[in-house]
Amino acid sequence: MKYFEATLIARGKKEVHSFLATDRREAMTIAQSGGMVVQVKEVAMPLIARLQAIKDQIESKLMIGPVKAQEWIVAMRQMGVMLAAGISLSEALSQAAQATQNKQIRNILFKALDDVEAGFSLSASFEKSKSQVGNITMALITLGEKTGTLAESLLKLADMVEEIRDNRSKVKKATRMPTITLTAMAAAFVVLIMLVVPKFQSVFSRLGAELPMPTQALIGAEYIFRNYWMEALGAIIALIVAHRWAMKSRPKYELAFDRYSLRVYLIGSMMSLGFFSRFMMIFSQLIRSGIPLTEAMGTSGGTIENSYVRLRLTEAEKGIGQGKQLSTALDETTLFEPMVLQMIRSGETSGELDTMLGRIGDYYRMRFNNLIDNFAALLEPILMLFMGGLVLFIALGIMLPMWSISDAAMGRNR
DSSP: OOOEEEEEETTTTTEEEEESSSHHHHHHHHHHHEEEEEEEEEEOOOOHHHHHHHHHHHHHHHTTSSOHHHHHHHHHHHHHHHHHTTTOOOHHHHHHHHHHHHHHHHHHHHHHHHHHHHTTHHHHHGGGGHHHHHHHOOOOOOOHHHHHHHHHHHHHHHHHHHHHHEEEEEEEEHHHHHHHHHHHHHHHHHHHIIIIIIHHHHHHHHHHOOOOHHHHHHHHHHHHHSSSSSHHHHHHHHHHHHHHHHHHHHHHHHHHHHHTTTTTHHOOOHHHHHHHHHHHHHHHHHHTTTTHHHHHHHHHHHOOOOOHHHHHHHHHHHHHEEEEEEEHHHHHHSOOHHHHHHHHHHHHHTHHHHEEEEEEEEHHHHHHHHHHHHHHHHHHHHHHHHHHHHHHHHHHHHHHHHHHHHHHHHHHHH
């Protein structure tokens, strides 16, 4: 980060502001949100600013990750209510920051308060904490500032984050029983191969019976668990760490992983329906507020976490910029089903595109809720097949050698 000093004309007065930015272009963007820019130049960072930057870096590393949904919902709803009542943005930020008990949110809001009082917009301030507040927050606050409906946008943001939180809670509830079942099966399998298989192995070795393949597999698993469990655990942890590192630093890996994750049974459909429900909801709000189509597409697409879907929507945005209709550009992404594309065409023809996009968002939300409600029933056949296969494998591994033992015993008796 570099230190810049900007000379602005704001509220009819000449002001000088100092701030951090990665380069001159970002510095110009930040300065423009505070007023008419006269000059932006890079300067040496004062000692106090250096100490503050070090402190901010330490705090940011201690509070990595998104803010807690419940506390963020309360803060945004409180700000929205106060703005709707005519209270200034500075006062709303101050009251919301003092009311929350979450240190991470309090720091974000107090920093935003400092920036707003210095003449910057709320979206410009939140941009510094984008990884924590999320793309949806940035999209709706930007919408509110552009349309002059910041209070409504904050209330809508609170409702949307609350809906996302509730959906995640539904997903956890739907996957709780399958997770417990699989965990119990895994624990039973480990206990079996650690306690039962060694006893059978000693019997098999004394009789010299030829062991079938399932039994050899059980004995091999027992050997690995007993002698290399630390290495196996280390390998699993290393794979998880490598995956997370590649997702953050290797765009091609992230793109491939996100693309194929959409094809996973049930999980892919659940993610897609959630993505498109939020996308259509925000997209319709932006169109209804008079935001240009290409800009609305870019802002809405930026709220999607999946890099592959985001890339396809970016290509659609470019197509719209080249003069294509929205329905044609979205059709080329191959992400949307024909019925949805037909509804969009109808909206374009009738001039009620925003209304139609809102209905599409409701359609995706209905399908998402139905999928969550029936998740356990849809997963049950696969779960039963897996459990049956595991039980059959264990049974064959233990029962098949019985015939070999019997034959070996009969041979000795002869």
